[in-house]
Structures are given as C-alpha cells and as structure tokens.
Amino acid sequence: MVNHNTQLLSESETTISYANRGLNYGDAVFETLRVSAGKVLFWEDHYFRLMASMRIMRMEIPMTYTPEFLEAEILKTVEAEGQKNKTYRIKLLVWREEGGKYTPTAKDVSFCITTEILENPFYTISGDFYEVELFKDHYVTAGLLSTLKSNNRIINVLGSIYAQENDYANCLLLNDKRQVVEALNGNIFLVNGYKIKTPPLSDGCLNGILRKQIIKILGQVPDYILEEASVSPFELQKADEIFITNTIVGIQPISKYRKKEYGNTVAKELLQKLNVKARLG
Known part of the structure; x- marks a missing residue:
C-alpha cells in the first residue's frame, strides 16, 4: 500500500x-x-x-x-x-x-x-554469523549533509554490492579523514570492558534514531561509560564487541572483522532495555 x-x-x-x-x-x-x-x-x-x-x-x-x-x-x-x-x-x-x-x-x-x-514484533538478535570488512573504495564526507537520511546513498549502494560480492554480511564506512563512521545500514558502537564508544556526528555518521536511544539508555546505566569520539580502523580489532544499530533491526552484533571475533553480551543486555523503552515509549 x-x-x-x-x-x-x-x-x-x-x-x-x-x-x-x-x-x-x-x-x-x-x-x-x-x-x-x-x-x-x-x-x-x-x-x-x-x-x-x-x-x-x-x-x-x-x-x-x-x-x-x-x-x-x-x-x-x-x-x-x-x-x-x-x-x-x-x-x-x-x-x-x-x-x-x-x-x-x-x-x-x-x-x-x-x-x-x-516478521518480529520486538527487536531480536539473530544467531547468524555476521562478518564485516572495511569499504575503502569511496569515503563519507565528514560534514552535516552526511548525517541526514537523504536519498543520496550511492556509497551505501556500492558498499552493499562489494559486501555481497565478497560474502560479507556488511561493511564499515570510512570518512575522508580515514576514520570509521558507520556501517552500511546503521551506526556502530565499540565495547571495551565497561567503556563503549561511538563516532560523533561531526565525523559524518548518520544521526540515527536508535543511536540516540542507545545513548539515552547508556546514560541511565552506571555500569558503562559512553564516549563519542573518532574511531580509528586499528581500534576495531582491539574491541571486545562491536554492534550496529538501526530502527528496523534494533541491535546487530558483529561476529568477525578480519582475524578478530567478538562476543555479544553487552548487545544482548542493551537489547532488552531497548525493547522495554520501545514498548513504554
């Protein structure tokens, strides 16, 4: 319709x-x-x-x-x-x-x-293996227009084709300063112990609604410290967990990037809180 x-x-x-x-x-x-x-x-x-x-x-x-x-x-x-x-x-x-x-x-x-x-009325985490790679053919501009949901998504389209051709579940995008800004279909969060990091909007990442909700949830959980700061590609292999957020999927944990494999404990914990927040408004 x-x-x-x-x-x-x-x-x-x-x-x-x-x-x-x-x-x-x-x-x-x-x-x-x-x-x-x-x-x-x-x-x-x-x-x-x-x-x-x-x-x-x-x-x-x-x-x-x-x-x-x-x-x-x-x-x-x-x-x-x-x-x-x-x-x-x-x-x-x-x-x-x-x-x-x-x-x-x-x-x-x-x-x-x-x-x-x-299919699912609530946000769930799939048990499917989810491997990602950097997409380096083109770069996101670190600026205000990149934060908008406009129909200028050619980098995402080309990145999706690259992921499909190389059997990756997703790709991570870099900005023109070679910083990791987001996935093809959502924002990213890196977990290191009790510290959680996500790229700032000034780096050119999408101003995601689920990104905003996760930031609000983390502000109410004393067990974690959130940092909005630029993410270097070298940090990806040092993280304990990496997950992607978007409005439709909710939270998607990444299983593997190159030789590093990740857990999903924090992602599952946050998903429960996200579902409660979605139901209660």
Whole structure:
C-alpha cells in the first residue's frame, strides 16, 4: 500500500514523474520507521529529525506537516493493509516539487508513505554469523549533509554490492579523514570492558534514531561509560564487541572483522532495555 499526499493507492496504481527532483537531483529526505501493534516507535524523535533534515535541505515545511497529521497518515496507510496488528517497516519520503534544474523553482513538497510487513514484533538478535570488512573504495564526507537520511546513498549502494560480492554480511564506512563512521545500514558502537564508544556526528555518521536511544539508555546505566569520539580502523580489532544499530533491526552484533571475533553480551543486555523503552515509549 502507498500513501501519496494522503491518497491511498495500490503499488500498481502509483506513478512517478520523469521530472521528479528526488529522482533527478537527490532532492529528497526520508525516515525509516517501525510500527508495532498500531504504534509508531520513537515517533517524536523521527518527526523532529525529519523536520530538521527538511530545514537543512532548505525545504519549505507545510503548516499541515504536524506530528499528529503525519502520524495519522502513517497509521492510515498501515490500517489500509488490513493487518493492523502486524509489525511494519515504514518509509516516509519527502521531496521538493519539480521545477528548475539545480535551482528549484517550486516551493511545495510532496510525501509518500510505503509499507512492508516485518516478521518480529520486538527487536531480536539473530544467531547468524555476521562478518564485516572495511569499504575503502569511496569515503563519507565528514560534514552535516552526511548525517541526514537523504536519498543520496550511492556509497551505501556500492558498499552493499562489494559486501555481497565478497560474502560479507556488511561493511564499515570510512570518512575522508580515514576514520570509521558507520556501517552500511546503521551506526556502530565499540565495547571495551565497561567503556563503549561511538563516532560523533561531526565525523559524518548518520544521526540515527536508535543511536540516540542507545545513548539515552547508556546514560541511565552506571555500569558503562559512553564516549563519542573518532574511531580509528586499528581500534576495531582491539574491541571486545562491536554492534550496529538501526530502527528496523534494533541491535546487530558483529561476529568477525578480519582475524578478530567478538562476543555479544553487552548487545544482548542493551537489547532488552531497548525493547522495554520501545514498548513504554
């Protein structure tokens, strides 16, 4: 089911203009959300990140784009699927209306909401072996635009192809200063004893919603000390654990990087706390 500017359409009914600015110029931002039992998880954080991204992209935000309006449209789309109690992956895409080339002539924006059913209503940790490698063909720019969820994801696409061709579950991305910033599909955390480290936004990592939630959880757990600091590739093989976070998967522990294999004790502990936080809001 697709919700295009409040109009519900089946996938076969949807069309896109050849002049769409998101398609032509990457002039679009999006949010990937998880809806469970009729509830949008961490909706407030997603909403304010979307609004901040639109401002950074100099999009004119319609007065109608209130938290209540967009949340209602998301839930309306889910309900139209006819399986309200299922868990869904939602993509909310916003683009600037067509007109102009590099300089847009239109001020209006449009949105599109798409749905996909997920198997698990709660965050779980898969027991599958999960090996990663560095992707060094291209680098993330250490800057504000890299922190946005825009549709400029070509590095992630190329990294995913590289991982697939070389039988890796994922790859870790480097910025232009050769610092590790994130995985292809989420933020990373390194565990060394009671110390947990994650790259800062200034290094160019995605301003992830689950990253924010894990930071909040760690702030309430006295057993660990969190540090937001640059991560050198050499630190990867010294860590006890490394895990990836994103809105859909939750927490994904890394099993192996090169010759180093990792545990997942801290990841499992944090996952329990994350599920409680998701249920309670």
